[in-house]
Amino acid sequence: MKLKELIDQLKIKEIKGEVSDQVVHSIEMDSRKVSDHSLFICIDGFTVDGHDYTEQATRNGAIAIIAEKQVETSVPVIQVPDTSKAMAQLADYFYGHPSSQLNVIGVTGTNGKTTLTYLLDDIFTFYGHKTAVIGTIDMKIGDQRYPVKNTTPDALFLHKNFRKMVDENVETVIMEVSSHALSMGRVHGVDINTATYTNLTQDHLDYHTDMNDYAHAKSLLFSQLGNRFDDGKTAVINIDDQYAGVMERACAQPIVTYGLSEKAFIRGTDLQLGADFSSFSVSSPAFTTKIETKLSGKFNVYNMLAAIAVAYTYNVPIETIKKALQQTKGVPGRFESVSNDYPVSVIVDYAHTPDSLENVLQSISEIKTNQVYTVVGSGGDRDRTKRPKMADAAMKYSDHVIFTSDNPRTEDPQAILDDMTDHLSEESFSVIEDRKTAIQYAIDRAVDGDIVLIAGKGHETYQEINGVRNYFDDREIAKAMIEEKYEES
Ligand SMILES: CC(=O)N[C@H]1[C@@H](OP(=O)(O)OP(=O)(O)OC[C@H]2O[C@@H](n3ccc(=O)[nH]c3=O)[C@H](O)[C@@H]2O)O[C@H](CO)[C@@H](O)[C@@H]1O[C@H](C)C(=O)N[C@@H](C)C(=O)N[C@H](CCC(=O)O)C(=O)O
Ligand SMILES: Nc1ncnc2c1ncn2[C@@H]1O[C@H](COP(=O)(O)OP(=O)(O)OP(=O)(O)O)[C@@H](O)[C@H]1O
Ligand SMILES: N[C@H](CCC[C@H](N)C(=O)O)C(=O)O
Numbered sequence: 482m483k484l485k486e487l488i489d490q491l492k493i494k495e496i497k498g499e500v501s502d503q504v505v506h507s508i509e510m511d512s513r514k515v516s517d518h519s520l521f522i523c524i525d526g527f528t529v530d531g532h533d534y535t536e537q538a539t540r541n542g543a544i545a546i547i548a549e550k551q552v553e554t555s556v557p558v559i560q561v562p563d564t565s566k567a568m569a570q571l572a573d574y575f576y577g578h579p580s581s582q583l584n585v586i587g588v589t590g591t592n593g594k595t596t597l598t599y600l601l602d603d604i605f606t607f608y609g610h611k612t613a614v615i616g617t618i619d620m621k622i623g624d625q626r627y628p629v630k631n632t633t634p635d636a637l638f639l640h641k642n643f644r645k646m647v648d649e650n651v652e653t654v655i656m657e658v659s660s661h662a663l664s665m666g667r668v669h670g671v672d673i674n675t676a677t678y679t680n681l682t683q684d685h686l687d688y689h690t691d692m693n694d695y696a697h698a699k700s701l702l703f704s705q706l707g708n709r710f711d712d713g714k715t716a717v718i719n720i721d722d723q724y725a726g727v728m729e730r731a732c733a734q735p736i737v738t739y740g741l742s743e744k745a746f747i748r749g750t751d752l753q754l755g756a757d758f759s760s761f762s763v764s765s766p767a768f769t770t771k772i773e774t775k776l777s778g779k780f781n782v783y784n785m786l787a788a789i790a791v792a793y794t795y796n797v798p799i800e801t802i803k804k805a806l807q808q809t810k811g812v813p814g815r816f817e818s819v820s821n822d823y824p825v826s827v828i829v830d831y832a833h834t835p836d837s838l839e840n841v842l843q844s845i846s847e848i849k850t851n852q853v854y855t856v857v858g859s860g861g862d863r864d865r866t867k868r869p870k871m872a873d874a875a876m877k878y879s880d881h882v883i884f885t886s887d888n889p890r891t892e893d894p895q896a897i898l899d900d901m902t903d904h905l906s907e908e909s910f911s912v913i914e915d916r917k918t919a920i921q922y923a924i925d926r927a928v929d930g931d932i933v934l935i936a937g938k939g940h941e942t943y944q945e946i947n948g949v950r951n952y953f954d955d956r957e958i959a960k961a962m963i964e965e966k967y968e969e970s
């Protein structure tokens with residue numbers, strides 16, 4: 482594509498150098514990925530400033546630079562007010578507005594995003610759509626999986642991969658949209674059809690100033706659905722959540738609500754929850770039916786109601802939804818039972834917020850027949866104020882808590898553990914910094930009928946200490962320990 486045609490899309494402050502008939506083969510935001518005929522966009526980041534890498538970019542073959550500050554280079558510089566926005570706009574144009582050729586379902590909320598994307602993937606696949614999923618675990622296009630660095634990647638990655646999805650005949654893409662992504666504009670220019678809200682409870686107060694600021698960031702997904710009524714856009718909102726009104730007020734489009742309360746349009750009733758199943762009735766003015774699945778926990782009933790509501794907006798027949806939910810296996814690392822064959826149950830779960838920990842432990846309380854051991858930590862370089870609250874949730878619902886390291890990142894692990902435990906007066910907990918030793922401690926002590934919950938890392942296959950990621954999988958470690966325990970006895 483011609484550089485001239487591309488930059489004609491932008492509001493330009495100044496052009497230095499001559500833009501004639503240069504051809505752009507790729508758009509890059511990372512100087513290390515620049516090759517011949519790339520257009521390099523300078524992003525002023527949290528760690529470094531992309532404007533400092535123009536020399537490397539031109540050396541690698543950049544034919545022009547998009548910047549928001551003054552830079553000196555040998556190639557034309559197009560200065561714009563905001564390079565992040567320009568990047569989204571250029572990528573959307575360069576790749577031929579691919580998101581508008583897809584059903585894009587965006588999911589936001591503190592907890593349940595990954596789970597809901599998996600449920601929707603199961604429903605739409607069962608319905609016969611070719612699907613794609615982007616989120617915390619990875620990006621999936623059809624049957625192919627690709628690693629992602631962020632739950633919601635940057636705009637360049639998104640538009641580029643939407644193109645790939647269109648080329649591969651994907652019809653429906655289900656994506657998690659994090660609050661970071663919304664406030665950093667990573668989804669700018671993404672033509673979202675359905676915006677879905679799960680819930681809002683404390684997390685990320687290192688990044689957002691307070692809960693209202695956090696709620697506002699989430700609400701951007703709903704304002705970004707736009708003001709036009711002729712394109713069939715819909716919002717799907719958990720009406721039982723205390724911040725539902727914030728999302729509703731931000732949204733000009735029709736809203737389908739779900740929940741357990743009477744005011745929900747898609748309403749769940751008659752819940753029955755077990756260790757490895759749940760069932761409930763779901764009703765709306767259009768249908769009433771009973772859903773039976775292998776997923777357990779009240780929070781998962783909410784996730785399933787959200788999935789039903791989204792599928793309903795696409796006219797997926799309720800019988801199809803019902804069958805898909807009946808077969809769903811759930812999500813790796815979410816309430817994942819490590820082994821059902823032994824008298825001690827080990828559950829690995831990704832709960833890393835006070836609310837998710839409380840939810841998961843409440844669900845365990847409902848099914849437990851004996852004592853509950855909880856092994857839990859809290860991530861470094863993240864919201865510090867959630868740490869004592871996570872500890873309180875663990876203490877409230879467990880018989881024994883072993884506080885340990887999650888991903889300490891660049892923080893001192895012991896300081897994180899102090900943040901979690903300093904306020905605790907009871908003595909009925911242990912602190913074991915090394916996560917493997919902490920898991921061993923719980924499994925060694927658990928007796929027949931006990932449940933060991935290993936929380937916080939779920940599907941993660943690493944532990945990040947001092948910037949280094951070492952291989953670490955709670956599920957593998959626990960499985961080996963539990964097998965060893967019962968083989969010895
Ligand atoms: C704080 C934050 O969000 N950081 C994101 C940000 O990184 P950054 O600002 O530090 O980037 P940077 O390293 O300063 O680089 C600035 C620019 O210089 C360029 N550069 C850099 C080096 C070089 O040699 N040449 C070069 O051109 C970079 O390509 C970039 O364009 O931009 C990167 C590219 O988009 C993101 O990957 C990165 O996410 C980091 C890894 C991260 O951990 N983010 C977390 C907070 C996050 O976003 N989490 C949410 C999920 C939260 C949840 O749901 O619980 C998410 O969506 O992932
Ligand atoms: N609807 C829900 N409400 C509260 N807690 C939930 C809900 N769904 C899942 N959880 C809990 O939260 C944990 C994380 O779930 P999930 O991965 O689906 O959320 P997420 O929003 O994608 O999280 P992240 O932002 O970290 O990617 C689960 O392991 C479970 O403990
Ligand atoms: N998306 C979340 C994941 C947290 C997972 C937990 N294991 C941790 O490392 O804190 C975050 O980046 O805050």
Ligand SMILES: [Mg+2]
Binds near residue numbers: 616617
């Ligand atoms: Mg997620």
